[in-house]
Amino acid sequence: MAGPSPDKEFRLMVAPLQGLTEAVWRSAHYEMFGREQGDVEYFTPFIRVEKGQVRARDLRDYISLFNAGMMLTPQIIFKDAEEWRMLVDALAEAGAERIDMNMGCPFVPQVRKGRGAGMLCRRDRLQEIAEAMRPYADAIEFSVKMRLGIDDPTQALDLSEIINEMPLRHVVVHPRTAKAQYKGALNLAEMDDFASRLRHPVIFNGEVKSPSEIEALASKYAGVMAGRGLLARPSLFAEYRRGTELSTQEIEDAYLNLLKNVSAALAGILCGPSQLRDKLKPYWEYAPSTLDKKIVKAGKKQGII
Ligand SMILES: Cc1cc2nc3c(=O)[nH]c(=O)nc-3n(C[C@H](O)[C@H](O)[C@H](O)COP(=O)(O)O)c2cc1C
Incomplete structure (x- = not known):
């Protein structure tokens, strides 16, 4: 570049x-x-x-x-x-x-x-x-x-x-x-x-x-x-x-950190864990392709990070 x-x-x-x-x-x-x-x-x-x-x-x-x-x-x-x-x-x-x-x-x-x-x-x-x-x-x-x-x-x-x-x-x-x-x-x-x-x-x-x-x-x-x-x-x-x-690792970290910050802010607005889970789930569809599949699978299932 x-x-x-x-x-x-x-x-x-x-x-x-x-x-x-x-x-x-x-x-x-x-x-x-x-x-x-x-x-x-x-x-x-x-x-x-x-x-x-x-x-x-x-x-x-x-x-x-x-x-x-x-x-x-x-x-x-x-x-x-x-x-x-x-x-x-x-x-x-x-x-x-x-x-x-x-x-x-x-x-x-x-x-x-x-x-x-x-x-x-x-x-x-x-x-x-x-x-x-x-x-x-x-x-x-x-x-x-x-x-x-x-x-x-x-x-x-x-x-x-x-x-x-x-x-x-x-x-x-x-x-x-x-x-x-x-x-x-x-x-x-x-x-x-x-x-x-x-x-x-x-x-x-x-x-x-x-x-x-x-x-x-x-x-x-x-x-x-x-x-x-x-x-x-x-x-x-x-x-x-x-x-x-950034390196692959840094990109993955940035993705996960952003999701953590989104999750923390949403937790203060939404009513309870199931709403939070539903709101977070779609973000996992767009995880970096290099991210450990187990982490993505758990994320899709639980939503919460
Ligand atoms: C889940 C989802 C929701 C979207 N919502 C909107 C929207 O509200 N307004 C809009 O103009 N485009 C919307 N789009 C289209 C995106 O803005 C963008 O044009 C499309 O994803 C192609 O760009 P990308 O390949 O960079 O993602 C949406 C796309 C997706 C996948």
């Missing part, structure tokens, strides 16, 4: 992961790596409308005191301009100056209703949202997080004009279709094609797991967003900024 990118503007972002990167994890991660990793933007998992109202639990995650100090952008998921406005107004009232728009969630019931990746085949609704953004653009900076299509990785090409007209800070692209969910080969040729048509800075998101992979992307994109790679290797961005990689 040749050291950090000479381009200081190269942006590093922590992907939103529902059930995993909520306020407690973000806070524990920021506490451990905030200083070393420098400027890093965190995103909330998507905030949604439920039964005609902005979900209070989602809003609480955004306004939580655990978020102190970090650069945090709330993300919304919406099916039309009405839902979009409801969410943006609620977040503006909560003090948000940046809002990220989810156009990539592959969860079928949401996609069918036109939310998340479902927005990728609804040009009319997207056009309406692009217009709805104008009066807000002075007060709020918007960004988009999207995929390349629903079942065809060239579908997003049709949207490039509308997206280019939107006032955006950046567009994060996960180079897969919704149908591919989170697995399989990345559609890199289609990604190149789509990125070349966007006038906004493009952020690469997908399977970024090591500092050298970030390094390789730094010449091509305005930034990277990492999700599962950062769960398994929480020091990823700190290592990249420092220009030296």
Whole structure:
């Protein structure tokens, strides 16, 4: 690894992961790596409308005191301009100056209703949202997080004009279709094609797991967003900024220490060991691949560390 990118503007972002990167994890991660990793933007998992109202639990995650100090952008998921406005107004009232728009969630019931990746085949609704953004653009900076299509990785090409007209800070692209969910080969040729048509800075998101992979992307994109790679290797961005990689043992220790800190913070909030166990279990799915299988197995079973 040749050291950090000479381009200081190269942006590093922590992907939103529902059930995993909520306020407690973000806070524990920021506490451990905030200083070393420098400027890093965190995103909330998507905030949604439920039964005609902005979900209070989602809003609480955004306004939580655990978020102190970090650069945090709330993300919304919406099916039309009405839902979009409801969410943006609620977040503006909560003090948000940046809002990220989810156009990539592959969860079928949401996609069918036109939310998340479902927005990728609804040009009319997207056009309406692009217009709805104008009066807000002075007060709020918007960004988009999207995929390349629903079942065809060239579908997003049709949207490039509308997206280019939107006032955006950046567009994060996960180079897969919704149908591919989170697995399989990345559609890199289609990604190149789509990125070349966007006038906004493009952020690469997908399977970024090591500092050298970030390094390789730094010449091509305005930034990277990492999700599962950062769960398994929480020091990823700190290592990249420092220009030296940690040993396998150090990476495993960092993973376990972060999980211990998350567990300690959750223990003070949740009601009893079974809630704590359920909340911690998903993190074990993203343990470093080198970690002793017995430790991972016990973790998956007991949750608690
Ligand atoms: C369990 C899980 C929950 C996710 N929740 C969200 C979410 O709330 N909002 C969003 O934009 N993406 C969500 N994603 C997608 C990730 O942000 C990211 O785009 C995806 O995992 C690919 O990046 P990675 O390979 O670095 O993990 C989720 C992914 C997973 C696996």
